Amino acid sequence: MKSKYLSILTSFSIVIALTFFAATINVISLPDDIKISGSSTQINLRNNSLKNNLIYKIDSNSSEKNSKFKKDTLNISIKLFGIIPVKKMTLSIVPEFKVIPGGQPIGVKINMDGILVVGFSDIDTQNGWKQSPALTSGINIGDRIIEINGVKVNRCSELSSIINNNKDSVLKIKVINSEKTRIVDVKPVETKNKNEYKIGLWVRDSTAGVGTLTFYDDKNNIFGALGHPISDVDTMLILPISSGKIYNAKIVSVEQGVRGRPGELRGTFSMEDEIGDIEKNTSTGIYGKINSRVSKNIYNYAIPIALQNEIKEGPAKILTSIDGNEVKEYSIYIEKLTQQSKPNSKSMIIRVTDSELLRKTGGIVQGMSGSPIIQDGKLAGAVTHVFVNKPDMGYGIYIEWMLKEAGINF
Incomplete structure (x- = not known):
């Protein structure tokens, strides 16, 4: 009997130890710096709430104003049993920032900086x-x-x-x-x-295609699009650019995506319908200056952005065009969020749930990259990739990474 109780006690101790270990690892893995907008009422840290419990005690100092960045900061210390420090974090409350979401199809043409070698003959x-x-x-x-x-x-x-x-x-x-x-x-x-x-060289000096506008800031005339880089089809290298343009475009046909073969939006654009200059081609998209009026959208006004710690797993919408240049809103579900401390085009996993979009495209197709993701009235991110073997699912990028690359401070 004594051996039985000892076995139960040992098993219970192991469970408690594993629970504490898992909880500690979970807390340690939280980001060192968290940003939320001044209007936010929710902080999402991998679905964990920031509060005291039997294992951890949360201590924080008073809010301090950082005049350089015009934001309030809160220093947070998380202690095991209220005694052993295991994590220090800084919570920054930044002013609400707004941009106009896109969704419009755009033609993209870039001229490379130099001549790219793609083969030999x-x-x-x-x-x-x-x-x-x-x-x-x-x-x-x-x-x-x-x-x-x-x-x-x-x-x-x-x-x-x-x-x-x-x-x-x-x-x-x-x-x-x-x-x-x-x-x-x-x-x-x-x-x-x-x-x-x-x-004896095969070379390339430019490329063109169709994508989707993600956002533009009408105050500074800055735009961002695609959510991923323009890469060479043969070498898969990100193309350095010397100059580039974006144009209003129209979608003329759709190749539906099926398992094993991504679909595609096929579009057309005229060089006379230029709307902006591309200045950067980066791992998170293309950026530059808007110099003309873009095609109409559901949103002709700026909406707040959602920082990554304000986004939650659950229902959302995307803005995109699959016919002409008409932008429509379609339902998706954010399946998984990844806590990130540096820009990455695979910030979240999304699934298309809209019956109309699934019927017409099969889900996410090429050319849809850059389609804005809207959640709770805020611009949360953009569509970036499709899962080749599951075309109703793909990746999205946090909008804050695109704004950072665009040179927008918030």
Whole structure:
């Protein structure tokens, strides 16, 4: 009998210890800094409430005004049994910030900073096929050609012209890859067609497509879109840009998404319907200046943003267009939130629940990236990716990461 009680006591002690351990790990994993807007009445920390209990005691000092950032801060200390400090946090109450949510389809065209190497080709010469001189000289896929013989190049036509003007002279080609710059000597080869010289490269200097506008700040004329970077289709590298434009666009057809194959919004746009200049292509989207009126939206006024600690798992809406340029509101469900301390385009997992959107698109499709996520009347984030094998589900990014990249302080 004594052994039985001892076994029960041991098991109970193990359960208590594991409970304390799990609770401690959960608290330690909370962010060091939390921001909420001045109008917020809720703080969501992975669905944990910030309050005293049998295990933890929450101590906080009085609110202090930080004049530099124009916000109130509260220093919080969490102690095990009210004695052992296990976590210190800073709660910042920032002024409510508003932007106009998008949802409109946009045409996107960017010109790269340099010329991107995407492949190699052998050259058909008078004496038969010859291996690519660029490849044998040490140029790699993913390199960007930025100068030839000291002359800056940004267009494929410039590259071709310099090669033919120098004929079989050795070219000093400056390339950059992963922020490392080097000079490569390459000697062009005369092709079977006399007076034409090549170095055996496939290159790209620009790209274009259709996406979705996420927000714009009408006070500063700043916009953000896509929620993820524009990457090269062959190398998957984020494309550095020298210039770019966005245009009002129209969706003309929809390829429905199915398991194993993402769908797509197909759109058209005119170069004469320019609405903004792209200044940055980053891991969280594209950003720049709005210089013209965008197509109409459900929201023609600014709404508050929701910081990540104010967003909760549950029902929400997305704004997007799947026909023409008409923006509609569709129902989704935020399945999971990830606590993040730095920008990431996979902040939350979302699921499309709207029957109309599911019927017409199958869920999330390419071109829908950047569609604003609205929860409780606030702009919470944007759609970024679709799950290839589950097209009704995908990822979203917190709006605060996009605002940060846009250079908007709040």
